[in-house]
Amino acid sequence: MTEVDVELRYERECWRARGAGIEVVHAELHGIERELAARLADDRVPLDVQLRFDTTALPRWLLQY
Numbered sequence: 001m002t003e004v005d006v007e008l009r010y011e012r013e014c015w016r017a018r019g020a021g022i023e024v025v026h027a028e029l030h031g032i033e034r035e036l037a038a039r040l041a042d043d044r045v046p047l048d049v050q051l052r053f054d055t056t057a058l059p060r061w062l063l064q065y
Helices: 029-041 060-064
Strands: 001-011 013-020 022-026 047-053
Touching: 001 029, 013 029, 013 047, 022 029
Parallel strands: 001 047
Antiparallel strands: 001 013, 013 022
């Protein structure tokens, strides 16, 4: 099993996922999820994906939750 570490942050009005040679940018979280799934599905080996949020770069409107 291959471990993949991806960091998710909010920057310049977009969500950005980076790590393990992957860089995905989308305005909405569901778009990031869709694009990450599509890119990672190309691998033929089982993956253990660790997705972590950069909490220092979350949008202000999300901090109310």
